[in-house]
Amino acid sequence: MKPFVPxxxxxxxxxxxxxxxxxxxxxxxxMGKEILYTTSHNQVRNLPGDNDFQKYRVAKSTLVVGVRKxxxxxxxxxxxxxxxxFATGCMGHCHYCYLQxxxxxxxxxxxxVNVDEIFDAxxxxxxxxxxxxxxxxxxxxSDIVGIDHLTHTLKRAIEYFGKSDHGKLxxxxxxxHVDHLLDADHQGKTRFRxxxxxxxxxxxxxxxxxxxxxxxxxxxxVADADYPLxxxxxxxxxxxxxxxxxxxxxEQLEAELPDKAKKDLTFELxxxxxxxxxxxxxxxxxxxxxxxxxxxxxxxxxxxYGIGKYIYQKDEEAEMKEVLGGYIEKxxxxxxxxxxx
Ligand code: SF4
Numbered sequence: 641m642k643p644f645v646p647x648x649x650x651x652x653x654x655x656x657x658x659x660x661x662x663x664x665x666x667x668x669x670x671m672g673k674e675i676l677y678t679t680s681h682n683q684v685r686n687l688p689g690d691n692d693f694q695k696y697r698v699a700k701s702t703l704v705v706g707v708r709k710x711x712x713x714x715x716x717x718x719x720x721x722x723x724x725x726f727a728t729g730c731m732g733h734c735h736y737c738y739l740q741x742x743x744x745x746x747x748x749x750x751x752x753v754n755v756d757e758i759f760d761a762x763x764x765x766x767x768x769x770x771x772x773x774x775x776x777x778x779x780x781x782s783d784i785v786g787i788d789h790l791t792h793t794l795k796r797a798i799e800y801f802g803k804s805d806h807g808k809l810x811x812x813x814x815x816x817h818v819d820h821l822l823d824a825d826h827q828g829k830t831r832f833r834x835x836x837x838x839x840x841x842x843x844x845x846x847x848x849x850x851x852x853x854x855x856x857x858x859x860x861x862v863a864d865a866d867y868p869l870x871x872x873x874x875x876x877x878x879x880x881x882x883x884x885x886x887x888x889x890x891e892q893l894e895a896e897l898p899d900k901a902k903k904d905l906t907f908e909l910x911x912x913x914x915x916x917x918x919x920x921x922x923x924x925x926x927x928x929x930x931x932x933x934x935x936x937x938x939x940x941x942x943x944x945y946g947i948g949k950y951i952y953q954k955d956e957e958a959e960m961k962e963v964l965g966g967y968i969e970k971x972x973x974x975x976x977x978x979x980x981x
Contacts, residue, residue, distance in 0.1 A: 641816070641850050641851065641854060643789045643790075643817045644701075644731045644786055644787060644789075644790070645671070646673075646701055646702060646703035646749070647698065647701040647702065648676065648687070648698065648701070648702040648703070649668050649673050649674070649675055649676065649702070649703050649704075649705070650675075650676045650677060650678045650681075650684055650702065650703070650704045650705070651664075651665065651675060651676070651677055651678070651704075651705045651706075652677075652678060652679070652680060652681050652704070652705065652706040652707060653677060653679075654706075654707050655705045655706055655707055655753045657707075658707070658753040658754055658755075659753075660753040660755060660791065660793070661705060661753040664705050664751075664753070664790070664791065665705075667790070678704065680706070681704045681705075681706030681707070681750045681752075682746065684702065684704055684746070684748055687699055687702060687748070692924065693924075693925070693927075696747055696925050699746075699747040699748040700729075700730075700731055700733065700747055700748070700749070700848075701731060702748040702749065703748070703749050703750075703751065703787070703790075704748055704749065704750045704751070705750075705751055705753060706750050706751070706752055706753070707752060707753060707754045708725055708752035708754055708757070708758060710725075711757060711758065711760075711761040712761075713725065713761065713762075713765060713776075714780065716776075716777040716780055718978070718979050718981070719775070719777050719810065719908065719978070719979075720775035720776055720777035720808075720810055721765070721769070721774050721775050721776070722762075722765055722774065722775075722776050722777070723776070723777050723778075723780035723781065724758065724762055724776040724777065724778050724797070724809075725752065725758065725780075725781060726751070726752060726755070726758065726778055726782075726784055726793045726794065726797065727749065727750060727751045727752065727781070727782040727784055727787060727791075727793070728743070728749070728750040728781045728782055729743060729746075729747060729748055729749035729750055729781070729782055730749065730782050730783045730786060731749060731783075731786055731787070731848060732783055732786065732814060732815075732846065732847075732848045732849045733846075733847040733848040733849075733926075734814070734845060734846045734847075734848075734849065735845045735846075735922055735926045735929045735931045736845055736875055736877075736912060736914070736922070736931055738918070739781070739782075740918060740921045740922060740925060741915065741917050741918045741921055742781070743781075749782065749787060751787055751790075751791050751793065752793075755793050755796060755797075759797075759800055762774075762776060762807065763804075766804065766805075766806045766807050769806065770805070770806045771806065772806070773806045773807070773808055774806055774807055774808070775807075775808045775809075775810060776801070776807065776808070776809050776810070777810055777811065778794060778797060778809060778810070778811040779811040779812045779813065783812075783813050783814060783815060783849075784811050784813070785811065785813035785815045785817065785818060785821075786813065786814075786815045786817070788817075788820070788821070789817050789820060792820065794811065794821065795820060795821055795824050797809055798821065798824040798825075798826045798830045799824055799825050799826070801826075801829045801830060802824070802825050802826050802827035802829050802830070803827070804829070807829065808829050808830070808831070809829060809830040809831075810830065810831040810832075810833060810870070811830075811832070811833065812833040812834065812835050812870075812872050813833070813834060813835065814834070814835045814846060814849035814850060814855065815849060815850050815855075815858075816850040816854035816855055816857060816858035817850075817858075818832075818858045818861060818862055819861070821862075821865075822861060822862070822864075822865040823865070826865075826866075826867055828866070828867075828868060830867060830868070831867070831868045831869070831870050831906065832862045832867040832868070832869055832870070833869070833870035833871060833872055833906070833908075834855050834856075834858065834859045834862075834869075834870075834871055834872070835855075835871075835872045835873075835874060836852070836855060836856075836871050836872070836873055836889060836893070837852075837873060837874070837875075837877075837889065838877075838879075838882060838885030838886050838888070838889055839852055839885060839888065839889070840879050840881070840882075840885050841875070841877050841879070841885075844930055844931075845877075845929070845930075845931055852889070852892070856892060856893060856896050856897075857896075859871075859893075859897065859901075860896055860897055860898060860901070863897060863898050863900065863901030864898060866900075868904050868906075869897075869901050869904075869905055869906075870905065870906035870907065870908065870978075871893070871905070871906070871907050871908070872907075872908040872909075872910065873886070873889075873907065873908070873909050873910070873964065874908070874909070874910035875910055875911060875912035875913070876909060876910065876911045876912060876960050876964065877912045878912075878952065878956060878960070883963050886963065886964060886967060887967060890967040890968075890970075890971045890972075891971070893971065893972075894971040894972065902972055902974055902975065903974050904974075905972055905974070905975035905976075906975065906976050906977075906978050907968050907972075907975055907976070907977050907978065908977075908978045908979055909960075909961070909964055909965075909977065909979070909980040909981070910980075910981050911951055911952055911957060911960060911980075911981070912951075912952070913941075913949040913950060913951045914933055914949065914950050915943070915947050915948070915949050915950070916935075916947070917947065919933045933950075935950050937953075938950035938951060938952060938953070939951055939952065939953050939954065939957075960980075961980050964980075965977060965980070
């Protein structure tokens with residue numbers, strides 16, 4: 641599982657007004673990559689491919705280097721106060737990924753080079769809430785670690801929040817390419833989280849991401865670098881032998897993590913859910929998926945803008961919470977469960 645290298649690369653001409661834009665241009669030229677240009681990172685059209693299925697796959701390996709215009713941050717409950725927008729899109733192919741619906745016709749990856757302007761906006765949000773601390777989530781619209789070996793934006797952000805008085809950074813990843821982040825001066829202000837799951841879920845529904853063993857190895861490196869560590873178990877997905885599958889995951893984590901990581905560990909638990917529009921997109925992009933998307937089997941929960949989601953039945957939900965909560969207590973008694981949703 642090699643670090644991501646885009647097949648197609650586009651630049652917004654304005655990106656070259658920023659140091660990171662120039663650096664990336666040089667880097668891609670040295671790699672022998674053809675550079676294409678686009679007037680706006682929101683308008684990359686005519687990607688190659690004979691049909692939607694192929695175009696979708698090409699888009700997921702296309703990188704657009706652009707300038708982030710909207711510097712108003714979205715809120716990011718329950719894990720943080722705000723989403724900090726360094727990138728949009730992801731090269732992974734998780735069948736259930738919520739980005740499939742939120743990114744609609746633009747599944748290509750965008751990285752933003754006006755990083756200082758994004759930091760300035762974050763500073764204003766922090767000032768507004770001071771002396772309360774403000775948490776920023778860097779992985780709401782992408783798997784930021786997956787492209788950071790190219791941009792090092794996340795590394796800068798870790799060091800930026802390390803120096804801040806009232807800011808905290810958090811992000812989650814399914815990738816193990818973390819080595820360049822290990823020596824960042826984080827000052828304990830970044831919570832580095834990994835998305836973990838039962839082996840069945842990773843193998844069947846998370847193509848294009850790092851395997852479980854690699855994620856665990858990366859988590860141990862991150863713990864050794866003294867980052868506060870966390871795990872998001874999402875989506876919790878009921879399948880034959882799920883209790884045992886999740887138990888094995890906890891056993892592996894417990895066996896491999898260094899003791900110091902176990903003292904300040906957080907868990908976030910998110911059950912599988914889908915919306916009707918998501919189901920349509922998933923069935924189009926991953927027609928062979930085994931992912932169970934039967935509305936009849938689920939409970940409907942009203943959501944924002946009239947788009948409700950299908951979650952597990954109350955008794956299933958209670959069982960999941962009890963089983964996984966029990967594993968947390970058994971294997972990591974000092975850890976905290978931040979939420980189950
Ligand atoms: Fe989506 Fe995360 Fe998978 Fe990327 S790694 S496809 S962001 S779920």
